[in-house]
Amino acid sequence: MEPIITLTEKCRKCYSCVRSCPVKAIKVEKTFTEIIFERCIGCGNCLSNCPQHAKVVTDKVGVVENLLAGEEPVIAVLGCSFPAFFHTFSAGQLAAGLKKLGFAEVHEGAAGVELIAAGYAEAMEKSSEVLISSHCPAIVDLIERHYPTLIKNLVRVISPMVAIGRFLKTAYGPEVKVVYLSSCIAAKFEIQAEETQGAIDMVLTYREMEEIFLKRGILPALLAEDAFDGLEPHLGRLFPIAEGTFKAFSIATDPLDTEIVTAAGEVNAMGIIKDLAAGRINPRIVDIRFCYDGCIGGPGKKSELTEFYKRNLIIAHFKNDAPYRTASHYQGEQKQISLTRSFTGKYVRLKVPKGSDVKKILHATNKFTQKDELNCRACGYRTCREYAVAVYQGLADLEMCLPHTLQQLVEDRGRLIEKYELARRELDREYGDEFIVGDDGGTIEVLDLIKQVGPTPTTVLIRGESGTGKELTARAIHRYSKRNDKPLVTVNCTTITDSLLESELFGHKKGAFTGAIIDKKGLFEAADGGTIFLDEIGDITPKLQAELLRVLDSGEVRPVGGTTSRKVDVRLIAATNKELETGVRDGWFREDLYYRLNVFAITMPPLRSRVESIPLLAHHFLEKARNKLNKSIIGLEDRAVKAMMQYSWPGNIREMQNVIERAAVLTHDEIIKLGNLPLVFAENYAEEADDVPDLRSFKLEREPHVMRVEKKLIQRYLADAGGNVSKAAQLANIPRRSFYRLLDKHGLKGRGAD
């Protein structure tokens, strides 16, 4: 099983892994991304950079627990960077904790560093080639899989981990199981490689080890120190820090030396590998580690600690004496173990696209000219061309191009709005007739104008507040015209973005702008022979105003990006709820276009000035709602109609249509009542309706009742007080003088104080 797996259900295709993978070993599937292991170098970038934690280390905790529960002895080897991870207790306490878990012995991987030091010294002495250190498994994989020409430069010596594994299996016996603890993910890949397998049985990250301690309730900080086993290392302990390799291998370095070079971290490592592959540099030896800060910065590191602090921890461990108890089988003359290894070219050639293939993919993501290639890197590739190649090779998909996807969204939105408008009009047509209802003076005047201008080719400007019936009027003009067997194309100038509107109206040529994948005809051409209705004309940009004027004057349209024009025969009807005269004065509307449009103007009166038509309109919309909702509603309550006549209708006829449809939905009766209308209708109505009783007559009616009750009360207080006025006033809790006044008012008499 591969050491890293993708939890496909967690992957959200954010492309973080694609962006962070230095060798583009991530394949984009339909709903998740996947590692291509033939290309993967095990650097762990995809693990550390996945915000969803969808890329995870394959769980080996259970496997190690099973080993510990088995018959064979299990040895733990601590990678050289362990002091920078397990820093809250001593090395001896860590050894005690591991033994408590059931490990037979605990060794330091630093001993493996010292086992291979001689191999490096020999290579330095004998080789005439540039040497590249081979202890970092990510670098070995990088060279084997991506820079095979550098294989000859790799030092033919095994890594410290493999060295200690081979040593233990020789000295202790082949039955022993060796578990290596490390911050390195690539080590998990290394133990599976053909050239190195068999030395180590399992690699666990420090984090996984921590998990086992927690699971088993072992707190090393509370344990007494125990001794390490095996060979006690010295300089090998410095191996995980920058330049530590040379120190551990006893190779003298100097900062001014260009012969002995160190590089750590992805950018530096990739840079130096490229330099070496291109033959730009020729040092004697290069020590390369893929992780920043060397092995103390591996993917399984303690990220809350700084590099400096971790360095200090490594140096402190180097200087301190950890307890050691070296068994006899590790002492004296060592059995010979093989420290050399070979390397294999594992380069997988991906299919190379032809120039035309790349071009096709670039076109599919709206890149027609060099300027369109933004090289924004949002897809994770350095250039649009590299990305196009990756798409060709199946490593990337078209959606990964962010500017293209955003553009696509804008266009889809425009198309959806257009479709919505069409559907809305279809519904209007289905559920309502096209007739203009109303018998008030304003409506009759509008109908007369429609009849007059309809049959002519004259441009018409329809003005009026929103919802007053401008579009309905435009449709009526078209119906009265000689073009009524040809299309009426309606365009709402505010629902389409400015940039799209020009191409929507006049069409565009392929490649005219990002997104213009094919030639497209405009709506003027679609309306040829018929009528175009431009709603909300006051909202178009000055640039479009100029183009529209040109089309009206010349009767020719020129597609965006085109060089030739085409004659069209289109009648224009425009509508606006804006004060175009103010626009001309303030400069946002062209004067010449204004005069060109204002040849024949029809102004739609607001509903509040068509009060006489409200009952007619109300019944018209009730009929429409009844059909639409399939409800048996026979009429409107008088009070509801009166309330509608008192209302000011800021949203005009459209508002009325909506109010009645809503009331038809709400009512449980066959009649729409005042209570079915929005509250504001009832509120207005209560204040102004004429069947509310007159307040003055109410007062007059009330008075005799009040007098009768008042007289009875006074008589009762007098009776209770035995006729004594002062006492009666006290019982009534009013001043004596007031009580006398009430006695007078009702013609009663009482006694003075006794």
Ligand SMILES: Nc1ncnc2c1ncn2[C@@H]1O[C@H](COP(=O)(O)OP(=O)(O)OP(=O)(O)O)[C@@H](O)[C@H]1O
């Ligand atoms: N006189 C009328 N008779 C019947 N229905 C009408 C009348 N006037 C408007 N309507 C209806 O009211 C609704 C709104 O009308 P329309 O869309 O024509 O208004 P508009 O002025 O173009 O609105 P906007 O400026 O918001 O686009 C439509 O459903 C229309 O059928």
